[in-house]
Amino acid sequence: MPAQSAVRRYRNQNISLRSTGGHKTRPYKIMDLATEQKQARSIGEIVSVIEALIFVADEPLSVKTIADVIEEDRETVGAAIEQLKQEYDERESGLQLREIAGGWQISTRTEFHEEIRKFLKTRPNAKLSLASLETLAVIAYKQPATVPEILEIRGVQSASAIKTLLDRRLIVAKGRKETVGRPMQYGTSKDFLIQFGLKDLSELPSIEDFEDLVS
């Protein structure tokens, strides 16, 4: 509202200035700006603003969030993201645009991990144990999965593995199962998708695919 009245004031000035034959260009430009806000952005501008948003976001940014912020429809945003992704790939950027956990994220390319670690002076996170990985695999494929169900498949108690996975926020409790003993059910978290670089759970290869490997 204040902006609009300011524009109106400028317009009035413009008229008066023009009538006196004063500065022509500057007031005209301000008028253009006022009308431009309602005009559609070019696809290039949309691509740029989306890049800026994904850059500042802490977490993968969903198409819906982007669409809401820049007030464009999701199809436009989706197309712009595709274009941005292509730009990154084409110029062999050190960065890549990836779809993770239902959103988009800018990250470094794997090739440069040595240099990055050298610079950051960090080590990779402690690896999950075999037991934790197995437990996580069962939960990922059978979710929501209970402790007895995990025991059935793994043939061994998984209490400490479950604790590790909960501590690392890879799994979350999903309420109790209405069966004998009302065991707690577990499922994978958003952090799981992020840490394993997955778009969503459907990106996991089907468990039946592993059958071929077995036999």
Next chain:
Amino acid sequence: MEEQLEQLNFDFHKEQAKIVEGADEQLQIKLGEFAGPLDLLLFLIKQEQANIFDIPIARITDEYLNYIRLMKTLDIAVAADFLVMAATLIEIKSRMLLPRDPSEEELEIEDPRQELVDRLLEYEKFKSAAQMLYERTTVEQAVFTRGKQESDENNAEVDASVFDLLTVFQKIMLRRAEEIQLEIEREEISLSDMIASLKKRIFDVKELSLLKFFEEMHSKHELVIAFIAVLEIVRTESVKLVQNKTFGDIILRKI
């Protein structure tokens, strides 16, 4: 750097446990981890190069029990789940040794190993899935994101305003005040000490206002002690109480 590289090259298969025949013909074990009894069983079957659909149950059971004994001699706590599997194996083995009941229908006899085979196959699928997850994390650890931007909300270290600090400071001061009060109580003087100090004072200054003397006391308890000390000193020493006018100040005076 060297170590980091090695960690990144960590191989899912290499990390697994192996039983190797030592030079002195004693079983030696390369300690690693078997994720569970099914994992151990799969390993033994592979080592024996046996067909999973036709497990040589007697031989595998022996191997399995050997391994459990080895764990015991090495003082590794054998998880109950490993013992359950040992019992299952022995049960299957004995069922296979029993002659079949000739009266039973020949057709519907299930292989006693079937259930175990199903479990092994199911388990192996998830073991492969675990490996897939392992490979994914290895790749993901080589990818970096910009990370969280520090802000007041997510920085736990300075997630406090000046007022929070002030509140905490006030609480500390309050606690300190309470502690000081406690200390005074603990330092309370005994009757004999009070008498001794009062006596010394009277002998030094010759004359002492009772009002002044009582005002120096910090608590009711001290006042009582002081009052008894005055009475005591008047009774035992050459000290008397003098009052110059009605309701006036009482003075302790050495004679």
